[in-house]
Amino acid sequence: MSVETVARKWHDQLISSEPIDHNGAESAVRAAYRAAGLPEPKRFLWCASPLEAAWSALVLIGKDNDYNHAVYEDIERLKTGKDKLAKARALVVERLGIEDNEVEGYFGKAFYLANSTNPVTRQLNAGITDAWMARAQAGDDFLAPHAGGPFKPLHDLEHALHFEGERRGAVSLYRQALAQGGGKQIAILAGRSAQHRLYGNFAYIEVAIDEALADSGKFEPSELQRALWAAYEACGMWWPCDGGVVFAERPAAAELAADGPRMEWTDGLTLGGKPEAKAAPASAATAPAATKPALLEAELPRDHEQRIAFLRGQAQKLPFLDRYLAGEHEQVWADLVGLGPAALEPEHAPDALAVAYETMHRVEQNVATLAQRLKAMDYRFVYPGSEGGFLGLRKARAHEPHVLPAADAHAKIAELEMLVGGPVPLSLRAFFEVVGEVNFNGDHPSLAPRAGEPAPDPLMVCSVDDAIAMLESGDWDDDEPALIEFAPDALHKANISGGAPYSIEVPNPAADAPVEDEPHDTTFVAYLRLVILGWGGFPGWEDSKLPPPPEIERLRDELIRF
Numbered sequence: 001m002s003v004e005t006v007a008r009k010w011h012d013q014l015i016s017s018e019p020i021d022h023n024g025a026e027s028a029v030r031a032a033y034r035a036a037g038l039p040e041p042k043r044f045l046w047c048a049s050p051l052e053a054a055w056s057a058l059v060l061i062g063k064d065n066d067y068n069h070a071v072y073e074d075i076e077r078l079k080t081g082k083d084k085l086a087k088a089r090a091l092v093v094e095r096l097g098i099e100d101n102e103v104e105g106y107f108g109k110a111f112y113l114a115n116s117t118n119p120v121t122r123q124l125n126a127g128i129t130d131a132w133m134a135r136a137q138a139g140d141d142f143l144a145p146h147a148g149g150p151f152k153p154l155h156d157l158e159h160a161l162h163f164e165g166e167r168r169g170a171v172s173l174y175r176q177a178l179a180q181g182g183g184k185q186i187a188i189l190a191g192r193s194a195q196h197r198l199y200g201n202f203a204y205i206e207v208a209i210d211e212a213l214a215d216s217g218k219f220e221p222s223e224l225q226r227a228l229w230a231a232y233e234a235c236g237m238w239w240p241c242d243g244g245v246v247f248a249e250r251p252a253a254a255e256l257a258a259d260g261p262r263m264e265w266t267d268g269l270t271l272g273g274k275p276e277a278k279a280a281p282a283s284a285a286t287a288p289a290a291t292k293p294a295l296l297e298a299e300l301p302r303d304h305e306q307r308i309a310f311l312r313g314q315a316q317k318l319p320f321l322d323r324y325l326a327g328e329h330e331q332v333w334a335d336l337v338g339l340g341p342a343a344l345e346p347e348h349a350p351d352a353l354a355v356a357y358e359t360m361h362r363v364e365q366n367v368a369t370l371a372q373r374l375k376a377m378d379y380r381f382v383y384p385g386s387e388g389g390f391l392g393l394r395k396a397r398a399h400e401p402h403v404l405p406a407a408d409a410h411a412k413i414a415e416l417e418m419l420v421g422g423p424v425p426l427s428l429r430a431f432f433e434v435v436g437e438v439n440f441n442g443d444h445p446s447l448a449p450r451a452g453e454p455a456p457d458p459l460m461v462c463s464v465d466d467a468i469a470m471l472e473s474g475d476w477d478d479d480e481p482a483l484i485e486f487a488p489d490a491l492h493k494a495n496i497s498g499g500a501p502y503s504i505e506v507p508n509p510a511a512d513a514p515v516e517d518e519p520h521d522t523t524f525v526a527y528l529r530l531v532i533l534g535w536g537g538f539p540g541w542e543d544s545k546l547p548p549p550p551e552i553e554r555l556r557d558e559l560i561r562f
Contacts, residue, residue, distance in 0.1 A: 010208045013233060015263065017254040020236060020247075022046060028227075028234040029245055035227035043107060043244035045095055049265035050193075050237050053248035055088035057239040060246065062104030074499060077519045108243030193237045207232060295349050296423065299410045304361045304434075311357070314350035321354040329562055333359075333525050336511035343511040344423065352511045356430035362562040363528055364404075364435040367459075370537050371401040373555055374440065374447075381442045384450065384495040403463065405436035412464045419471055420482040422507025427524045428484065437463035440537045441493050446549035447538060448494075457490035457540030459531050482506050489517065490540050502527075525562075533559055 030040045045060070047053035063072050075081035089103050098106060207229055214221050221229075231238075239246040251263035255275040263271040295314065300307045312318055324332045336343050336352050343352040374381075383397045406412070413429055423429075440458035442448055448456045462470075467484045485501040487493075492501070500517040504524060512523040520530060531539045536555025541548045 015251075015254050015256065017251050017263070020250055021234070022247075025231075025234040025238075025247065026245075028231040029238065029240070032224070032227040032231045035222075035224040038242065041107075041241070041243060041245050043096070045092065045107075045244065045246045047246065047248050048267040049251075049269040050248040051265075051269045052091070052267055053237065053239060053246050055084065056092050057110075057246045059085060059088045059092055059103055060105075060107045060244070061110045061241065074517065077499075080521055106244070107241035107246070109241060111240045111242070193239050295346075295353065296344070296429075297414075300357075302407075304357065307357055308354055311350045311354040318351040318354050320348075320351040321358060324355050324358060327561075329359075330526075330529075333512060333523070337523060339511065341509045343426065344509045352426055353430070356426040356511065357434060359427070359525060359562050360430040360434040362560045363431070363532065366532050366559045366562070367402050367435060367438050369559065370440070370459075370532070370555055374401065374442075374444075374537075377444065377447070377551055377554075379442055379444045379447060381439070383441060384443060384448075384493070399439050399441070401438065401440055402435075403437040403439075405433055405464070409433045409436075409464060412468065416464055416468050416471075416484075417507065419468060420506040423509045424484070424506050425504065425508045425510050425513040425524065427512040428486075428504060431461060431524075431528075432464040432467075435461070437461065437466070444551075447551050454540045454544035454546065455490040455494040455496065456538040458493060459537040459539075460487035460493065462486045483516065529562060532556075533561065 026044055033040050045053075045056055047056055058071060072085075075085060089100060092098070092103050092106075093100055096106070210221060210225060211229065213219055235247060236250040237248040249265065251271075252266045253275045254263040256262075257273075262273050262275045264274050300310055308321075311321075320332050320336060332355060336348075336355060339348060339352070342348060381399055381401050383399065409432055413424065413432055417423055438459055438461045441460055442458065443450050448458060462485075467486070470485055471482060482505065483503040484506055485503040487502045489499045489501060491499065502518045503516045504513045505516060506513075512525050515522060515524055515527045518527060520527065522530070531537060533556060535541060535548075536552050536559075538552060538555075541552060
């Protein structure tokens with residue numbers, strides 16, 4: 001087979017909706033274990049989708065390794081996390097017919113623990129390493145371009161597998177569906193599946209390369225390689241452990257569209273939209289979710305009153321804004337969030353945008369007030385840990401608490417949206433255009449003590465320029481959702497090693513969006529409301545065993561409701 005044929009074969013297999021032969025898949029996986037010199041797995045769990053399988057694998061493997069322990073901690077910090085874990089445990093108990101106290105570790109050690117202390121992983125990796133060595137030796141000639149020869153260079157195959165039009169990154173795109181259905185932590189577990197861990201980071205690429213080499217007569221694959229190839233062909237995604245395997249069913253329906261694979265599983269998990277959506281006629285009401293309305297292309301007046309007047313001129317009435325001005329702040333935002341992508345459609349866009357601008361106008365006034373009050377309290381706006389150094393001579397690195405947006409903020413937002421491939425939520429757009437940047441990190445004897453309890457988690461939201469710079473730095477790639485990481489977590493702000501930053505997934509064509517990895521499991525506007533109105537900019541005091549300092553009450557006194 002040609003390189004192109006091999007690449008297409010593996011992509012077709014990965015987005016296949018052909019029902020899996022369970023007996024055949026289990027037999028193929030047992031053969032792979034035998035080829036690696038490992039005892040065959042005794043237990044199997046079949047799940048309706050990769051999302052259900054990832055949750056099941058998480059609770060079956062348990063906290064008995066560093067990676068899962070960190071994932072558990074992240075999930076359990078969220079209000080909904082414990083409920084989701086309990087639901088996953090209940091499903092495993094019912095499906096496997098075991099007691100709740102048997103769940104953790106029931107399938108044994110996970111094969112993605114690639115370290116020298118795990119003999120199972122060490123044994124498996126030794127066999128795979130031999131196969132990789134054979135490929136490296138056989139690939140020298142294959143890598144060199146041959147004029148008129150039958151094979152393209154090896155990197156062309158990788159390019160075809162990663163970037164071949166609508167087929168690009170099929171396995172990696174599973175993570176987007178998992179992130180939508182279960183959050184970033186669950187999405188990362190796709191990277192611990194056999195498709196990633198048992199045969200290189202992206203097995204569908206590695207297998208295609210080896211099969212193309214073998215088909216060209218460049219080398220003879222090992223028994224272990226052939227066994228893993230057969231397992232990948234027989235299965236969807238699977239998570240291997242030394243005593244058991246968690247399998248995910250293939251999608252019930254799948255198709256290729258111009259923007260990539262579209263899949264739907266029987267439990268409702270979708271990737272790229274439901275397959276049948278491709279046949280729907282294009283119209284303003286059925287526009288793709290990532291389409292940006294014309295109103296967002298226009299540069300509105302910078303003066304707040306003029307901006308609102310402009311938006312009123314775009315519609316006969318703005319009922320959401322009128323309700324918001326009457327005091328229905330939280331309910332209006334809840335209703336806008338409930339609209340989903342429809343908030344950006346012509347019927348609602350002027351109204352939703354007006355509410356976003358009015359909200360952030362009030363946030364900006366509150367931020368300016370808080371910055372003034374903190375200065376009057378002799379709060380030091382410095383980065384904790386930035387002073388000291390050798391002999392204590394290093395000066396603390398100071399910063400401004402509030403930087404208004406630059407004149408080109410609108411153009412920068414357009415640049416950001418081009419970078420991520422679609423709209424950012426209206427709330428974040430308005431923040432960047434109206435508030436700019438906020439950074440209350442620092443120290444103060446009672447509000448933010450240098451050492452001790454608590455980590456005060458001061459309000460920080462980066463500028464649009466910083467958001468662009470972080471995305472351009474290469475810290476995200478096509479196999480993961482793009483994240484605008486607008487602030488470090490509470491511990492990192494206090495110069496203590498902590499967890500993931502607070503972030504928002506983009507593109508997101510909606511009025512507001514969830515804040516990822518923030519303990520309140522809420523949206524961006526609700527997060528700002530809690531931090532500013534509830535805690536004067538220092539929400540870390542909420543969970544402190546100590547009473548809040550009196551400065552908190554003075555900070556939040558008579559702020560503008562939003």
